[in-house]
Amino acid sequence: MQLRQTLLSICFITGIILTGCNPTISLKDEGTIVYDIVYAKERQNKVSDKTLPTKMIIKYKKNKLLNQIEGMGGMVTLTYIQDKDLNRSHYLVKLLNKKLYYTDSLGEISTNFMYANSSGIIITPSHEKREILGYLCNSATIQVGDSGTTKFNIFYTSEIGQPNPNQDTPFEPIKGIMLEFGMILSKVHVNLVASSIEPGNVEPSEFNIPTDYKRMDKETLLEVFKLFNQ
Known part of the structure; x- marks a missing residue:
């Protein structure tokens, strides 16, 4: 279903590419960013608003x-955790009463899954600048695949989070964290805009795998991806 693919893609694409401007506060070490998810009106008319995800949280x-x-x-929760110190990625999937997780080398599965059918990613810098929540951000246009059917604009800041957040990803030329961007996924146009940015107060336990989650193997995770990609 398109909704499930959109949900999965938003989570893991952003996990891959997230991670100049003149900020009013420093958020270099830790913080929380909340995004509003906005859909095209024609998509909202096809699916009940209650089923569409409306928020994404980055910590x-x-x-x-x-x-x-x-x-x-609330029946489905997808979580992607990066640990650069250990060079690991954790994938947490909650489907109704099932809670599963898988751990791999940093970014290996998500990158291969999202872009296996893409012949390349073209990043074109733009001169447009936009202020979002007090941050004056640079912009770029991203095109996925030679056909150019998937394009989206981004506005990003280099003053939030750690340096080189996109290292070893297809988005390595982007030196910053996105505060506004759009994607076309399964013919659905989705926009994400940062609605709040809060510094500090992130507990280390937030990045741990909950004890009630059971480990799944790689094959099961890939089957979950296929399920969401239908």
């Missing part, structure tokens, strides 16, 4: 990052 502390999004009225 980071030094070299750790958590990206979480909830959909389908």
Whole structure:
């Protein structure tokens, strides 16, 4: 279903590419960013608003990052955790009463899954600047694949989080964290805009795998990806 693919793609694409401007506060070490998720009107008319995810939460502390999004009225929660110190990625999937997780080398599965069918990513810097929550951000246009059917604009800051957040990803030329961006996923146009940015107060335990989650193997995780990609 397009909704499930959109939910999964928002979570893991942002986990991959997240991680100049003149900020009013320093958020270099730790903080929380909340994004509003906005859909095209024609998409909202097809699916009940209660099933569409409307918020995405990013939490980071030094070299750790958590990206979480909830959909389908709370029945599905997807969490992507990066730990650069240990060079690990954790994938947490909650489907109704099932809670599963998988750990791999940093970014290996998410990058291969999201871009296996893409022949390349073209990043074109733009001269447009925009102030978002007090941050004057640079912009760029991203095109996925030679056909150019998937394009989105981003506005990003280099003053939030750790340096080189996109290292070893297809988005390495982007030197900053996105505060506003759009994507076309399964013919659905989705916009994400940062609605709040809060410094500090992120507990280290936020980046741990909850004890009630059971480990799944790689094959099961890939089957989950296929399920969401239908």
